Amino acid sequence: MKTSRRSFLISSVGVVSALALSREALAADLPMLPESDPTAQSLGYKADATKVDKAKYPKYAAGEHCATCMLYQGKAGAASGPCGAFPGKQVSAKGWCSAYSKKA
The missing domain is CATH 4.10.490.10 (High potential iron-sulphur protein)
Structure with missing residues (x-):
């Protein structure tokens, strides 16, 4: 399957956002x-x-x-x-x- 640079960047933003949210959730559990x-x-x-x-x-x-x-x-x-x-x-x-x- 061929992936365009644009779709890669869009999916990367979603992953980074999810990681940021999980980092905040983890900090709250400390x-x-x-x-x-x-x-x-x-x-x-x-x-x-x-x-x-x-x-x-x-x-x-x-x-x-x-x-x-x-x-x-x-x-x-x-x-x-x-x-x-x-x-x-x-x-x-x-x-x-x-x-x-x-x-x-």
Whole structure:
């Protein structure tokens, strides 16, 4: 069967769209990162950035939170989302850890 470039591109768009939707669905199924997780503890993760121990983490600045970090992969306005620092887990958009790096 001969396939045209046009039909290939049209079917490719459908496949890419389906993959994007399934990625969002998978992200929603990820468990929340508990503060007791060893990696979370090593990076000083707090689900509520206002509870960060400023003496222990002097790098923390008021107003910093996961939703404004370049590692955060959640949608804008979402309560939580995946994070590059914690693969396979979701973090609170209002959280913070020492891997924080402000989005450009």
